[in-house]
Amino acid sequence: MAMMDRGVIARENETRIADLKRDYETLGERLSRRGIEIGEIKEKVKAYGVAIPSWGVGTGGTRFARFPGEGEPRDIFDKMEDCAVIQELTRATPRVSLHIPWDKADPGELRAKAAELGLNFDAMNSNTFQDQPGQEHSYKFGSLSHTDAATRRQAVEHNLECIEIGKAIGSKALTVWVGDGTNFPGQAHFTRQFERYLDSVKSVYAALPDDWRLFTEHKIYEPAFYSTVVQDWGTNYLVAREVGDRAYCLVDLGHHAPNVNIEMIVARLIQFKKLGGFHFNDSKYGDDDLDTGAIDPYRLFLVFNELVDAEKRNAPGFDPAHMLDQSHNVTDPVESLMSSAMEVQRAYAQALIVDRDALEGFQQDNDALMASSTLKAAYRTDVEPILAMARFEKGAAIDPVGTYRASGYRAKVAMERPAVTGAGGGIV
Numbered sequence: 119m120a121m122m123d124r125g126v127i128a129r130e131n132e133t134r135i136a137d138l139k140r141d142y143e144t145l146g147e148r149l150s151r152r153g154i155e156i157g158e159i160k161e162k163v164k165a166y167g168v169a170i171p172s173w174g175v176g177t178g179g180t181r182f183a184r185f186p187g188e189g190e191p192r193d194i195f196d197k198m199e200d201c202a203v204i205q206e207l208t209r210a211t212p213r214v215s216l217h218i219p220w221d222k223a224d225p226g227e228l229r230a231k232a233a234e235l236g237l238n239f240d241a242m243n244s245n246t247f248q249d250q251p252g253q254e255h256s257y258k259f260g261s262l263s264h265t266d267a268a269t270r271r272q273a274v275e276h277n278l279e280c281i282e283i284g285k286a287i288g289s290k291a292l293t294v295w296v297g298d299g300t301n302f303p304g305q306a307h308f309t310r311q312f313e314r315y316l317d318s319v320k321s322v323y324a325a326l327p328d329d330w331r332l333f334t335e336h337k338i339y340e341p342a343f344y345s346t347v348v349q350d351w352g353t354n355y356l357v358a359r360e361v362g363d364r365a366y367c368l369v370d371l372g373h374h375a376p377n378v379n380i381e382m383i384v385a386r387l388i389q390f391k392k393l394g395g396f397h398f399n400d401s402k403y404g405d406d407d408l409d410t411g412a413i414d415p416y417r418l419f420l421v422f423n424e425l426v427d428a429e430k431r432n433a434p435g436f437d438p439a440h441m442l443d444q445s446h447n448v449t450d451p452v453e454s455l456m457s458s459a460m461e462v463q464r465a466y467a468q469a470l471i472v473d474r475d476a477l478e479g480f481q482q483d484n485d486a487l488m489a490s491s492t493l494k495a496a497y498r499t500d501v502e503p504i505l506a507m508a509r510f511e512k513g514a515a516i517d518p519v520g521t522y523r524a525s526g527y528r529a530k531v532a533m534e535r536p537a538v539t540g541a542g543g544g545i546v
């Protein structure tokens with residue numbers, strides 16, 4: 119079942135295809151002068167996909183307020199329909215990542231809906247950073263690292279439940295992010311708290327199916343403001359190393375101190391075979407959860423530069439999961455997620471056209487200026503015609519946002535979906 123009217127996509131593409139063909143041809147000529155075959159880049163872009171977080175299609179909010187959007191999804195099935203719209207218009211987002219219990223539903227129905235919409239499921243996300251109605255033990259003072267064994271057990275059980283649901287719907291990974299931490303110096307014993315966390319994560323890992331991976335996500339602060347249990351990539355690496363071979367570090371771009379060199383962290387984790395995947399977003403000050411590439415597209419490119427480098431030299435154990443993790447407060451989430459998926463593709467395409475032989479030579483010769491210029495030459499190249507042609511050839515929209523607006527989708531669903539004020543957004 120298609121969410122988007124094929125006729126709308128065809129009509130919208132008709133108005134743009136002639137210009138696109140010219141632009142694509144011109145770019146192809148320019149790239150061939152640099153020894154790059156444009157068709158090869160396009161095929162790689164076509165094969166690329168980034169997962170959509172189910173919670174991303176609802177309007178987010180801050181700790182101050184939430185301003186609901188029109189026609190927000192009421193449940194996971196509405197969310198999956200919005201995800202299908204994003205996929206049909208971009209053909210860059212074939213998978214959805216569920217958050218339990220926000221998205222809890224009958225696995226059979228989830229599978230059927232996904233099949234109907236042509237979607238698959240990405241990593242499962244557990245939630246022990248808030249209390250659910252009827253829950254026996256509170257997570258106010260932590261979950262997997264709580265001082266109370268029964269609370270830790272409850273948090274472990276929840277993660278095991280996420281694995282069970284994931285097994286039933288074809289997921290192959292569990293992402294664990296906890297809000298555990300402290301607000302006061304002295305509030306917790308750092309070492310004992312981390313020991314408790316490790317013990318709990320090991321209990322979760324013990325139930326992980328053989329073909330699954332466990333991703334742990336670090337975060338420097340929030341909701342705890344003095345310390346968090348898994349505060350940075352170093353601690354995250356220790357977790358992955360202590361827990362087992364199928365435990366990996368997940369890098370959320372917004373979870374670092376300002377100015378931290380994230381692309382270098384990525385390189386380190388690749389080198390030591392512990393890069394599990396990404397939560398892409400952008401930020402100015404902290405974990406802002408802004409649209410990917412909205413603030414610092416060069417940094418996104420530099421991250422992809424490391425990824426393409428690892429891909430090209432077949433770095434052992436390199437298979438990161440790619441997902442968006444954003445909160446949309448002032449835009450239509452469908453538009454933001456489409457734009458963000460395209461920004462990720464853009465960074466990938468730009469990284470693919472870096473002249474790596476030249477770069478290596480400049481690095482070897484300590485020619486800093488030319489090494490930097492080599493990266494910049496790729497970054498400055500407008501690869502939009504490659505992305506647009508990849509979309510067109512896959513039956514998606516040359517201009518996804520323009521086509522989405524022309525379709526009137528949001529106004530249509532607003533008639534069926536009453537306004538909600540308290541739906542689960544969340545910053546994770």
Ligand SMILES: [Mn+2]
Pocket residue numbers: 335370397443546
């Ligand atoms: Mn995240």
